[in-house]
Amino acid sequence: xxxxxxxxxxxxxxxxxxxxxxxxxxxxxxxxxxxxxxxxxxxxxxxxxxxxxxxxxxxxxxxxxxxxxxxxxxxxxxxxxxxxxxxxxxxxxxxxxxxxxxxxxxxxxxxxxxxxxxxxxxxxxxxxxxxxxxxxxxxxxxxxxxxxxxxxxxxxxxxxxxxxxxxxxxxxxxxxxxxxxxxxxxxxxxxxxxxxxxxxxxxxxxxxxxxxxxxxxxxxxxxxxxxxxxxxxxxxxxxxxxxx
Numbered sequence: 001x002x003x004x005x006x007x008x009x010x011x012x013x014x015x016x017x018x019x020x021x022x023x024x025x026x027x028x029x030x031x032x033x034x035x036x037x038x039x040x041x042x043x044x045x046x047x048x049x050x051x052x053x054x055x056x057x058x059x060x061x062x063x064x065x066x067x068x069x070x071x072x073x074x075x076x077x078x079x080x081x082x083x084x085x086x087x088x089x090x091x092x093x094x095x096x097x098x099x100x101x102x103x104x105x106x107x108x109x110x111x112x113x114x115x116x117x118x119x120x121x122x123x124x125x126x127x128x129x130x131x132x133x134x135x136x137x138x139x140x141x142x143x144x145x146x147x148x149x150x151x152x153x154x155x156x157x158x159x160x161x162x163x164x165x166x167x168x169x170x171x172x173x174x175x176x177x178x179x180x181x182x183x184x185x186x187x188x189x190x191x192x193x194x195x196x197x198x199x200x201x202x203x204x205x206x207x208x209x210x211x212x213x214x215x216x217x218x219x220x221x222x223x224x225x226x227x228x229x230x231x232x233x234x235x236x237x238x239x240x241x242x243x244x
Contacts, residue, residue, distance in 0.1 A: 023222070025060035028053050029047050030218035033193075037211025050214035051212075057105035065099035067094045084143055090134035094129040101126035124198065132196035134187045182220060189217040 017023050033051040039046035072092040076085045101122045108119025152173045156164065164170050195201055196210025 006055070023058050024059055026218055026221040030056045030215055030222060032057065033214030033218055034209045035211070037206065037208055037215055038041065040211075041207035055106070055109055058102055058109075059101060061099055062106075063103075065096045065103075068096035068099065078198060081143075084140055087136045087140050087143075091133045093141065094133040095137070098126045098129035098133065101129070127194055127198050131191060134190040134194060137187035138184060141180050142188060143169065144175065145180050145184065148173060148180065152177070182224065186217050186220045186224075189213045189220070191218060 003099070003134065024068065032050055035046045035050040035053065039050055041047070060196075072089055076088065080088075098224050104113060105119050105123040107113035108123075113119055152170070155167075155170055155173065159167055171212040190213075192205060193210055196205040196207070199205075
């Protein structure tokens, strides 16, 4: 019975994870770039999977540009330095533009938008926005890691002689540091992916290199939006109804 409950819990956790459109998009992204790595830009089944998955992913991203548009007009967290605020807003603007233009590319590939040349041109602009947003993210994460490092060292001095890992504030700073380090690695990988998709360095960043970096970035992205086990139905406190 206990093993059945464990299986039930695991399946529910997977179902909760897959219920998010973003999670399904990241899985499709891993399939897409894994296929690109295998095909190395050569015609065949792997390239067909790459192209079909790329088109399918665009459906998951319909109207997703609204999220970054909202972040663009939202006030920044208090205490954030002005350069980081400007970088953050630039990142939101470019990512929102990328996602918006990506819808036009999807419309062009499905035949809804008839001007295919214009759609391909806008697609190239979208990839430049993708490159710019990841460059901003990389700089932001580096700066935030430096800020976290300074505040962590200051806290270590204040807690001198105490068990650091028993301090909740210290554990939270370490957790944030790990999350930002992971985001830094992902954005750095995505810069290489953008360079490969734009063919800015075709001799060095080949389709296989682009696929490898994109696949690694996708695995990190799949890990990042993991659901909280506390969100499962049986993890919530029961609701007691009043007796009639």
